[in-house]
Amino acid sequence: MLSRLAPSAAVRSAVSGSNAVRFASAAAPKKEKAAAKAPQDSESFCMNLFRGKAIVDQVFPYPLNLDDERKETLQMILDPTTKFLSEVNDVVKNDENAETPMATLKQFAELGAFGALVPPEYEGAGMNNTQMARLAEIVGSHDLGLGVIMGAHQSIGYKGILLVGTEEQKNKYLPDLATGRKFAAFCLTEPTTGSDANSVRSTARKSEDGSHYILNANKIFISNGGFADVFTVFAQMPIKQADGTTKNKVTAFIVERGFGGVTNGPPEKKMGIKGSNTAVVDFENVKIPKENLLGAEGEGFKVAMNILNNGRFGIPAAMVGAQKHCIKKTIEQVTTREQFGSKIEEYGDVQEKLTNMIAKQYACESILYILASNMDRGVQDYQVEAAIAKVFTSECAWTTCDDAIQLHGGMGFMKETGLERVLRDLRIFRIFEGANDIMRIFVGLTGIQHAGKHLQAQASGGIGGMIGLALGRFSGPSGAFDSVVDPALKTSAASLDNCVSLFGRTVQDLIVKHKKGIIHRQFEVTRVAEAAIDIYAMAATLSRCTETAKTAGTVADYERKVANYFCETAAVRVVNHLKEASASNDTLVSTIKDIAKTACNNGANPIAHPIDIV
């Protein structure tokens, strides 16, 4: 997987070479071509971060900007949705019965929840991403299983039709899907295709007369697979290349259950999100009319990435909702529970746990609405930010729920408290829609690739460029945050500035040190990604708090404390991760490899039980 994940045509070429400033490309022709291209500039905060540059325009001022009309229409959906979630939908029953009744889903559909982003001309609610994020937050705070049904349907299930569908496809499918008369599912995963999305083995071929495609596919872990009527399916298709050869390339299709040859397995038995349906879906010699090609032949991987990037903010939204639920329950608990003669809210350890929950939730929410707002204002280059949001929020929600359970003591472990269900539900969010481990490597390598390309260009820019590199081009913090933050956040801004500078220097040193070998240095890449995640969270937090400070009077004092606390703790993590990434790790990495490989080669952990050796 890494040879491609390291996509990095660009990393491979940009960081290849025999010494620090000579990026001699030892790569294949396609890669040489990529290396020869001038590096693209990016407006993305995170992409620039990898070059040690603080380009703040996408983060400051806080871009959330819902006009009154959108706020009003949002409220018109939120009120009945909250009522529905508290009074109609029964999350406990859904979990116990491992099913959300279709009647409940139909009622939910009437509120417009299944067509949030669909324009009204296709019978949708016409929301933007910011509005939808708020809606998904509310759903996530009540029922993550229902959130998955909703997300699998519209964030990925029919998102391809919305993003790249033809007018005919939109007219034909969106009205039924937006109103929940029909449900959709996203069919990418296969028994041998998980994180490595490009490796699908399902096949599609064009009929002799060109009127239709014939699809054979075996898809697993398909959310909504048991009842969906419309599927976005990815399969390999032989595509004629410019040189006359034929190559299998992923292609996307819209498939109706009614085409025939579509069957599904029984609902999978899962650890959590039991109220959602997950099933195998098989497609056997399914005849797909040629009009149902989604995007272009051979462009399915791009379509899949586009859908996943675009839909990814749904998870952060649900995670923010789940965190709020856990925090609410924790506050109820610590303010009522007495031990050792005091309410447990009086103890420092309890206070620290709750403060961390609040600070993380604040950072997650800040990131979420930057992402959604930037998407709304047409920012295109957001895939790294979306991946960061997915990883950060799903991990914060997990630790928050875990701490909430801990603070409930034995009661936290009991079903009736309701937190064990949330913890079970939350577990999958670190796995699906891009496993967090893969997303971290994606963040790290995409950023390193970007920095590598620019370094390469600098190095080939003659003696001046080489001297610049040899001297190190980072002269220190840029001061970019100082003028854009609230005065009470200036210390945090300075700390963020230091982190950005240290980050850029560390990335450059890693590229120079490891050259193309960085692709195989997951120890370093994951730590760089962790640092990028915290830096982005710091920036998002300071931006949001600066905005609040303009309007919120004394409420802002509390927020300032939270924002400063988050930044102080995040900066420590950033420095530690970067220190680890830039240390001489060869011995440690080799020890890690030896221990793991020895166990794998042995087929089991080779360490004997102490009773057996004494």
Ligand code: MYA
């Ligand atoms: S659905 C299944 C989810 N599956 C995944 O997410 C798969 C994860 N894997 C990948 O994304 C890719 O395979 C990775 C790379 C990233 C690992 N954006 O050689 P490459 C470009 C834009 O690196 P690979 C599910 O779980 C790249 O630059 N471009 O590719 C259901 C390069 O371009 P070029 C990208 O190693 C869950 C080219 O592609 C991206 O094969 C249910 C090749 O790159 C990108 N991201 O793969 C969800 N990646 O050639 C329910 C790569 O030009 C939701 N590229 O250099 C619940 C929601 C909750 C509630 C919501 C309420 C609404």
